[in-house]
Amino acid sequence: MSDSQIVLGRVLPLRSKAVGRRFGRTVKRFLTTDAAAWIVPVALLLVWQVASQLGLIPSNVLSAPSDVIDAAWRLTLNGELLNNIAVSAGRAAAGFVIGGSLAFAFGLLNGVSRIGEKLTDTTFQMVRNIPNLAMVPLVILWFGIEDSARVFLVALGVFFPIYINTFHGIRTADAHLVEMGRSYGMSNWELFRRVILPGALPSIFVGLRYSLGIMWLTLIVAETIAANSGIGYMAMSAREFMQLDVVVLSILLYALLGKLADSVARLLERTTLQWHPAFQARRKET
Amino acid sequence: MVDDILVRALLEEGLHPLDDREPATREPAASEPDLPPGGVAITIAGLTKSFGSNTVLHGIDLEVPAGQFLTVIGKSGCGKSTLLRILAGLDQATSGEVLFDGVPSGRSGHVARLMFQEPRLLPWARVIGNVEVGLGARRTLPGAEDRALAKLAAVGLESRATDWPSVLSGGQKQRVALARALASSPNFLALDEPLGALDALTRIEMQGLVEQVWREQGFTAVLVTHDVTEAIVLGDRVVLIEDGIIKLELDIDLPRPRRRGAPEVAALEEKVLRHLFSEGGYVERRAVA
Numbered sequence A: 001m002s003d004s005q006i007v008l009g010r011v012l013p014l015r016s017k018a019v020g021r022r023f024g025r026t027v028k029r030f031l032t033t034d035a036a037a038w039i040v041p042v043a044l045l046l047v048w049q050v051a052s053q054l055g056l057i058p059s060n061v062l063s064a065p066s067d068v069i070d071a072a073w074r075l076t077l078n079g080e081l082l083n084n085i086a087v088s089a090g091r092a093a094a095g096f097v098i099g100g101s102l103a104f105a106f107g108l109l110n111g112v113s114r115i116g117e118k119l120t121d122t123t124f125q126m127v128r129n130i131p132n133l134a135m136v137p138l139v140i141l142w143f144g145i146e147d148s149a150r151v152f153l154v155a156l157g158v159f160f161p162i163y164i165n166t167f168h169g170i171r172t173a174d175a176h177l178v179e180m181g182r183s184y185g186m187s188n189w190e191l192f193r194r195v196i197l198p199g200a201l202p203s204i205f206v207g208l209r210y211s212l213g214i215m216w217l218t219l220i221v222a223e224t225i226a227a228n229s230g231i232g233y234m235a236m237s238a239r240e241f242m243q244l245d246v247v248v249l250s251i252l253l254y255a256l257l258g259k260l261a262d263s264v265a266r267l268l269e270r271t272t273l274q275w276h277p278a279f280q281a282r283r284k285e286t
Numbered sequence B: 001m002v003d004d005i006l007v008r009a010l011l012e013e014g015l016h017p018l019d020d021r022e023p024a025t026r027e028p029a030a031s032e033p034d035l036p037p038g039g040v041a042i043t044i045a046g047l048t049k050s051f052g053s054n055t056v057l058h059g060i061d062l063e064v065p066a067g068q069f070l071t072v073i074g075k076s077g078c079g080k081s082t083l084l085r086i087l088a089g090l091d092q093a094t095s096g097e098v099l100f101d102g103v104p105s106g107r108s109g110h111v112a113r114l115m116f117q118e119p120r121l122l123p124w125a126r127v128i129g130n131v132e133v134g135l136g137a138r139r140t141l142p143g144a145e146d147r148a149l150a151k152l153a154a155v156g157l158e159s160r161a162t163d164w165p166s167v168l169s170g171g172q173k174q175r176v177a178l179a180r181a182l183a184s185s186p187n188f189l190a191l192d193e194p195l196g197a198l199d200a201l202t203r204i205e206m207q208g209l210v211e212q213v214w215r216e217q218g219f220t221a222v223l224v225t226h227d228v229t230e231a232i233v234l235g236d237r238v239v240l241i242e243d244g245i246i247k248l249e250l251d252i253d254l255p256r257p258r259r260r261g262a263p264e265v266a267a268l269e270e271k272v273l274r275h276l277f278s279e280g281g282y283v284e285r286r287a288v289a
Helices: A002-007 A011-031 A034-053 A065-077 A080-112 A114-128 A132-143 A147-171 A175-183 A188-224 A231-240 A244-272 A277-285 B002-012 B018-031 B080-087 B127-133 B136-140 B144-154 B170-183 B200-217 B228-234 B263-278 B282-288
Strands: B042-051 B054-064 B069-073 B095-100 B112-115 B188-192 B220-225 B237-242 B245-251
Touching: A011 A034, A034 A065, A065 A080, A065 A244, A080 A114, A080 A147, A080 A188, A080 A231, A080 A244, A114 A147, A132 A147, A132 A188, A147 A188, A175 A188, A188 A231, A188 A244, A231 A244, B042 B080, B054 B080, B054 B245, B069 B080, B069 B228, B080 B112, B080 B188, B080 B220, B112 B170, B127 B144, B127 B170, B136 B144, B144 B170, B170 B200, B200 B220, B200 B228, B220 B228, B228 B263, B237 B263, B245 B263
Parallel strands: B069 B220, B069 B237, B112 B188, B188 B220
Antiparallel strands: B042 B054, B042 B095, B237 B245
16 A cells, blocks of 8 residues: 555655554564563663763762772772682572471472361461561571671571462462362372472462562561671672762672562473463563 | 365364374384273262262162263253262262162272363473373373373374473363363263353364264263254253252164254154243243233
8 A cells, every 4th residue: 555655756755654653563573582581671771870970860869870889990900709609609509508498398298188288288378478688697596697697687687478379379379289189199199299299389480589589678678687798798898988889889789689680580481381271372472 | 064064174184194103103102012901891880979968969860871962951050960979989979879880889990081061281291291181191101102192093183292281272172171081991981061152153163073072982961062953963861850869861863873953853853942941930831921
C-alpha cells in the first residue's frame, strides 16, 4: 500500500514515516533482548554523573560515579578491594551453605514425615518470627566478634525462606501423580526422587532466590559491626576517614553481588525447570 | 464417514507401519521375554465397599473370562469407578473378594494397570521417561528405553519421544498414558473413563487404538464409561451398575470392528438407555407425551 502511494509522488513524507517505523521496530526488538534490562541502571548512572559535574549534587553528599570508579581502581591496585570482596563472598557462601543445607534437609524431612513436623516445625516458626538482626547482641556474646558470628547470622537468615518453601513444595505434591507412581509400583525412594522432589523444585527455587537476598542483607549489617575485613568493614572505615567515594563503592558492590547471585539462581532455575511451561515460553521469546 | 475419519487418523498417526518396526524392537525383547501377556480371569464375589456410613457397592458378583473386554456403564456416583479402583488394587474392598485366576488379586502375581481419567504424566519427565515409568521394576534394566520406545510406537507417538508432556495435545497425552500402561505388559487393564475429556473425533480415534492394542496383547480389559455408544462399540459385554448393584448384563455378539451408527449398535444402545432411565420414569414420561 505504501508502495502505490510513493508512485503517486508523495515520496518524502512517506519515506520518513517508513524510516520512523523501521526505527520503532528496531527499538522494540532491542527492548526484548537481555541488554534492555540495563537501560535504566545505565541511564541513572549518566544522570548522576552529569548532575555531579554540574554541581547539582554536592560532592560531600554523594560522590560522582567517576570518583567511585577512581576509588575502585585505586583499591584494586593496592589489593584491598579484591581481598575484601573475597572475604565477604567467603562469609556469605559459608553462611549460605550451612544455613541452606540445614534448611533443605529439615524442609525435606518435615515435608515427608508428620512426626518430624510435629517435633520441629513449631520451634522453627517461633524462631522465624524473631528478626534475625535482633539476635546481634546475643550472637556477639556467644561468638564474640569473630567471623563465626557473621556466618551464624547469615546461616540463620537464609534458613527460613529455604525451609518454608521446601516444606511447602513437598507438602503440595500432586496427589494424583503420587497415586499414579504407587500404582506403578514405585518404592518410597523412587516416588520421592521421581515424583515429589521434581514437583517441589519450583517452590524450592523461590526460597533459594529469596534467601540469597537475605544473605547479602544480613552480611552487610554483620560486617558493619566490629569487623576488620570485608566490604562492610571497608565502608565503615571509609566513613571514618570521610572517603565518600569508597562508601558509595561498597554499596554499589553489594548491589552488583546481589544481582550476580540472583542471576546464578535464575540460570539454575532455567536449566532444571526446562519442563515447566513458564520457562519454555521464556526460552522461545529470547 | 466416521469410519473414514478413523481409518485416516490411524494411518496418519503411523499405526499402520507398525509391522516394519517390529524387527528393530525384537532385539531387547530377546533378553527379556516380551510375549503378549495374555489375560487373566477375574472373579468378583460379594464385593461391597463403604466409605464411613455411605455404602457405595452393595455386593457385586461378576465373572470376567480371561481376555474379555468388559464395559461398565452407569450414572455418576453409581460406584463404577470405585469398583474399578478395587479391581486395580488401588482401594481395598470392605468385604467380598476379587480373584485373579482363582487367587486373591493381591497375591496372584498378575500385572494389573489402571488408566486414569486424566493422563497423569510427570511434567518433568520427557515422553519416553513417562513411558519408562510403566516398566515397573524393569525400568532400570538395560534395554528399558527400547522397550519404552516400542510401546510408544504402538500408540504412534515415537516421534515425540523427547518432547515434554506440556507440548502435547490432550489426546496425545492420553496415548502416552496408554503406552505407559502397556509398557508393563499387563494381564489386566482397567480404564477409568480415560477418553471422557477428549473431543469427539479424538475419542473415536482413541477407541480404535484401545481396541487394537487389546486385540494384539490379549489382556483382560474393564472400561468404565458414561458413553453408551462407546460401551457397546468396545465391549464383549456391557454391565450396567446402578446404586451399587448390577442392574443389567448384556452380551454383545457383533463382529469387530463395529460400526458406530449401525442398526444393531443403535438397537442395543436404545435397550441400555431404556434401562438406565426407566427407574427415573424418563422413558415412560416421554412415551406418554
